[in-house]
Amino acid sequence: MAWGDPTVVSSEGTACSGAADPTACLAKLAELRPADGIFPDLDGYPHRATQVVYTRHDEVGAVTSAQELATFLKPITDAKTAGFLVRENGYDISCGGDERNARPSGDGFDIIGQIGGGCGRRDRTEDLLHVSKDGQITVLSSTVVERADPNCSPGRRPEGFAMAGASVDASPLGRFFAEAAELEAASVPAFLRLAEELAHHGAPADLVLHACDAARDEIRHTAMMTSLARRFGAEPSTPVVPPRPVRSLFDIALENAVEGCVHETHAALYATHQARHAADRRIRKVMKRIAEDETRHGALAWSVAAWIESLLSDEERARIDQARSDAVTTLMNGTAEPHPDVVRIAGAPSAAQASRLLHAVAGELWAA
Template sequence: MFFRKSGLLPKNRVVRHTLYRLLLAAPMLPLAACGPSEDCSTGPESLTVDGVGYESDGKVSCARCPLDSIGHHALNCFEAAAGGKTTCYYYACSSDGRRPEGLRESLQHEQACELGALYAHVAWLEAASVPAFLRLADELAAHGAPKALVKAARRAAGDEVRHTRAMQALARRHGALMPEVDLPPFQPRSLEAMCTENAVEGCVRETFGALVTGWQARTAGDAEVRRALEPISRDELRHAELAWAVDAWAAERLTSPERERIRQARREALSALEHEVGSQPPPEHFVREAGVPSREQALGLLQGLAVLVV
């Protein structure tokens, strides 16, 4: 596997291409027109190309789209191949973490439909990801992994500290507090056990989490949520790439039966996630205000991820 001289992990083109392509399906909603509690189900507006320009930094500036609350114009305007029409997508109104071994569930079921509980739960998952990445870094170092992988795992732990704070702030806005992370001490384990956890929590769940976070950053009706999740979605994409880089590095050190068991664990994790997503449709206000994908959208995203996982 190739690592840059800078010690940073190379971008994974397959993972990035897959996630970006799936995120193109995210509906972009008009933002200046309505507040978080209103119905923001307006679709894209089709305009002539006359209204669209490009700024010096390459961003689209569309005079026909309303300004959003922080003075930005359209986010994406696509020129149709024929017919001289441009489709403008603009915000007007308006994840998941790496669960460490032994993590005990904290969600109070009676609060499960409240936005504050949702953000508090995500903050708790982000907080639980910190020890998961620190353990991964230590294990990678112990197994003689390249420094770039160890460094990326430590960096990810630092990212998760910031994510925890950001999600705690969203939870507090809704009067909710993050539950404590309840975790037994880690025990030594084999390379295969480490890779199985990486396959389930990183290659499947965190890769899906990166997709969901990117989706929320594009579609949440609440501008604070979009602002908080935009930088988090970039970090989560790197975490997904780290998971796949660990998987590729370890594959060269595992036996053929061990590799097959890990592939099987990935497939089972994808099926379990499909069952989870299919059996727990999010409340409508989670979709509207937090940008959580609906059940159908989430199942579509999971289907798209299958090309990476299977």
């Protein structure tokens, strides 16, 4: 069940069956509000937390962690229970569901599941898992089915930046926000360099000023994302961005076409979706502010493009158009299914939603 607005996700059997006082048992069940869940409430900010609640005769209780769930379910004697445990540990079940996927093996079941993938540091793998009778999950083999691409993450990345990423031991939400914080931090020197280079080449003063303002925005975004990452148990890595000499107008325009016109526009789109769909109130508030800023950053990128590209040759503009088109294609081919927590709690678009959003923007903006 999910508390906050209590919703029954699924149920088995009859509540309070066999209780000496069924009425009292049902009343206790209705009043049960566990403080924690398999996806727990943290730092006092409420979001949907998943629990398994149960009755055993007159006993009413709740399971509030993945470890407790394994203990509660054992012995694992059927494929449906084995599949449920695997899913609650973050896997997507492959090959048509639990019963068709799982097969008895040794003291339990073997199941194929997929985990990871999308923007970030972790590959998406298809794992052969063994679920023992006592609820222990062991990875028997693992095959990479989709390489993770840190470069598909929204936002402006500076030249020479290599993403370190969050610890693989962090929760899915922790990793998501830690990697977002690292990308936001990397955007600070990216905008400072842009401002310096624009000034060097005699760009209009308002473009230089807006690039400096964007760097300040990214400092604030870094603090917001760091706070969310720590809330979900992860510590962001500090980006290392080596200093670079001032580039030519063409090289600036080439980077701006990809990192600004495509990635900053994508970041604004992504943040707007989160601001509207995150189940967590605090995340919605944070992403609303970030979406407003990223929309301005995207507009800045197009303004920079208009100024610089007017000074370039036809051949150079054609190369920039091709780079922008290639970046859009990379984004559209890089959509993968985020972890369910990231979709539900953080409001990230699912793979299908991301694809629809990208195609809509490609038709209205990037094709122009």
